[in-house]
Amino acid sequence: MRGGGIVAFPTETVYGLGAVATDARAVTRVFEAKGRPSFDPLIVHVLDDEMLAGVVSAVPASARVLIERFWPGPLTLVLSRAQRIPLVVTAGMETVAVRSPSHDVARALLAQTRLPIAAPSANAFGALSPTRAEHVVHSLGDRVALVLDAGATTLGLESTIVRLEPQPALLRPGALPVEEIEAAIGPVERIVRHECSAAPGRLEHHYAPRTRLRIARAADVPLEQRAGVAYLGWTESAEGYAASRVLSTQGSLREAAARLFECLYELDALECTRIDAEPVDEGGLGLAIMDRLRRAAT
Ligand code: TXA
Ligand code: MG
Secondary structure, three states: OOOOOOEEEEOOOOOEEEOOOOHHHHHHHHHHHOOOOOOOEEEEOOOOOHHHHOOOOOOOOHHHHHHHHHOOEEEEEEEEEEEOOHHHHHHHOEEEEEOOOHHHHHHHHHHHOOEEEOOEEEEOEEEEEOOOHHHHHHHHHHOOOEOOOOOOOOOOOOOEEOOOOOOOOEEEOOOHHHHHHHHHHHEEEEEOOOOOOOOOOOOOOEEEOOOOEEEEOOHHHHHHHHHEEEEEEEOOOOOOOOOEEEEEOOOOOOHHHHHHHHHHHHHHOOOOOEEOOOOOOOOOOOHHHHHHHHHHOE
């Protein structure tokens, strides 16, 4: 990585495809490997406060509160960019998205390089996010030279992205429920999906399996419409489908979040004509799960 290489590595959310954030040429290689459009900015990963100070030009008080409370962990903050972060990382913007991952391997990598690492999720642009090293290899093949394999990630959904100025706003629901953020700093505005300028790169069609997916409860799907179709259930499977996966028989959103992309990968591999995914309630982690399902269905 210090020589400009790109490496896939695990975080607690999903696997990332990393380059040293201050190396514009290496960062360009990340965009190329993913087939990612240059207008979609990357998240910069930092080890600690010292590394953060080299990435952002200021840390507002509300950001400080969130950092103390939730870092290291699945919270990304959009702050003002330090000059040494090249514009290719931020898609030309004066803000930079930054987070400190909690995964031991991600932290060891940051500690060894002693440099901030820009890393999007390690999948081809628009495809399902990888929660296992095998997913990275499946999606990127030999476009990535090295994958650090630490098995399945624990959270399974990308980080929550929050902007703090001019007022706190949720740009992407993720593995840290927005309710927990609000308990720490007060109300956080929910940016609606169509406001793309606030969350650049948040294209509607994203996180998608190759198989067509729609959001549907089995109870609303006549038996004859289930043949050859795969079902992703919340707590139960349903009869008549060609295959099914259950997110959490216990009804745990945490388990459901951890299993979501893995279940979609498995169902996608079966090459059914369609995937019916059951909706979940949108409180807590349910908001991020439904966000990913809606985008997969677009
Ligand atoms: O959990 C995660 O966040 C994973 C792991 C690897 O850390 N990373 C991840 O990165 O999900 P990616 O590239 O798939 O999603 C990053 C998103 C961009 O699509 C964009 O919406 C948002 O972060 N973003 C990045 N920089 C931004 C900025 N300056 N302002 C607003 N949104 C930004
Ligand atoms: Mg991604």
